[in-house]
Amino acid sequence: LFVLTIGGMLLCGLTILTYFFVPLLLEAKIPLDSYWTAAFLVSYRAILSVFTLPFIGNLEKRKVHFVSGAFLILGLLSLSISTYLIHEVDILENYPMVGWIPIISILFIYTSEALGWVSIIIAFQGELLPVKARSMGLGVLGFIDSLISFGFVKSIPKMLDILGIHGIFMMCACFAISTMIFSFFFMPETFGLTLEEIEDIYRQEKFVSEEKKH
Numbered sequence: 001l002f003v004l005t006i007g008g009m010l011l012c013g014l015t016i017l018t019y020f021f022v023p024l025l026l027e028a029k030i031p032l033d034s035y036w037t038a039a040f041l042v043s044y045r046a047i048l049s050v051f052t053l054p055f056i057g058n059l060e061k062r063k064v065h066f067v068s069g070a071f072l073i074l075g076l077l078s079l080s081i082s083t084y085l086i087h088e089v090d091i092l093e094n095y096p097m098v099g100w101i102p103i104i105s106i107l108f109i110y111t112s113e114a115l116g117w118v119s120i121i122i123a124f125q126g127e128l129l130p131v132k133a134r135s136m137g138l139g140v141l142g143f144i145d146s147l148i149s150f151g152f153v154k155s156i157p158k159m160l161d162i163l164g165i166h167g168i169f170m171m172c173a174c175f176a177i178s179t180m181i182f183s184f185f186f187m188p189e190t191f192g193l194t195l196e197e198i199e200d201i202y203r204q205e206k207f208v209s210e211e212k213k214h
Contacts, residue, residue, distance in 0.1 A: 001124060001125055001128055001129070001137075001141060002141065002144070003179065003182050004121045004124060004179065004182075004183065004187070005121060005125065005141060005145055006144075006145065006148055007175050007176075007178060007179040007182070008117070008118075008121050008176070008179040008183075009118055009121055009145075010145065010148060010149055010152060011152065011172060011175040012072060012076070012172050012175050012176040012179065013072075013076050013079075013109060013169060013172035013173075013176070014109070014113060014118070015149065015152060015153060016156055016168065016169075016172070017106065017109065019153050019156070020156060020157075021038045021041075021042075022034050022035060022038050024165060025037055025038060025102070027083070027160075027165050028079075028082075028083050028086065028099075028102040028165065029086050029092060029099055030099055030100070030102055030103055031096065031099040031100065032103070037103060041103070041106055041107065041110060042110075044107065044110060045110035045113060045114055048110070048111065048114035049113070049114040052114050052115055052116070053119075056115070056116040056119060056120075059191070060189055060191040061120050061123070061124075061187075061189060061190055061191050062183075062187060062189050062191075064115065064116040064120055065116070065117065065120045065121075065183055065187065066180065066183070066184075067115060068111075068112040068113070068115035068116050068117035068120070069112065069117060069176065069179070069180045069183075070112075071108050071109070071111045071112035071115060071117075072108070072109055072112035072113075072117055072176050073173055073176050073177055073180070074108050075105045075106065075107070075108030075109035075111075075112065076105070076109065076169050076170075076172050076173035076176060077170075077173050078101060078104070078105040078108065079101075079102055079105035079106065079109070079169045080166045080167075080169040080170040080173060081166070082098060082101035082102050082105060083102060083164075083165045083166040083169070084164075084166035085098060086098060086099070086102075087164060087165070087166065088164075088166070124187075124190070125138060125141065126138070127190050127195060127198055128188070128190075128198065130199055131195065131199060156168070159171075
């Protein structure tokens with residue numbers, strides 16, 4: 001849960017877009033007004049989330065997680081590459097259409113969020129912790145998440161100065177890819193299971209591991 005929460009929600013670029021959206025659009029040199037573009041993109045995310053919400057709960061969580069993760073990684077990589085070309089290669093002078101790629105990239109990132117990347121991780125927070133430790137576990141997880149979020153947000157301006165906008169989103173893409181790899185091996189499928197059935201799975205795994213030790 002710690003890996004999914006920190007790597008999948010905090011360090012994968014969504015936090016940066018939340019707190020520094022308009023400055024990042026200005027830095028990306030998009031061909032439209034940054035404020036109106038930010039309003040359009042946020043509205044797109046909200047509307048798409050409303051339409052997809054009824055369907056996400058009826059699908060297997062692992063499939064939703066990996067499909068939405070693919071959109072996220074594609075958006076982060078294209079955003080990193082396009083901003084690198086804009087800033088380091090000055091490609092806009094000869095190819096002004098490249099200026100639209102950051103907007104399309106953010107559309108992909110917000111599509112991933114609307115398709116369930118964040119909601120699946122939040123759902124797992126309430127499912128995977130055992131009943132007796134759930135309230136304490138969620139409290140500790142929320143406290144750690146808040147501390148890391150505070151430090152990460154405060155460090156973003158400095159990281160932008162050192163890494164550039166392309167470097168920081170490439171770093172976020174690496175975190176997202178790492179989270180996907182971790183999820184592939186360790187994320188259970190809980191679709192259609194009750195909380196008691198999910199807890200029984202972990203009890204059986206613990207019992208099997210203890211049997212192997214003896």
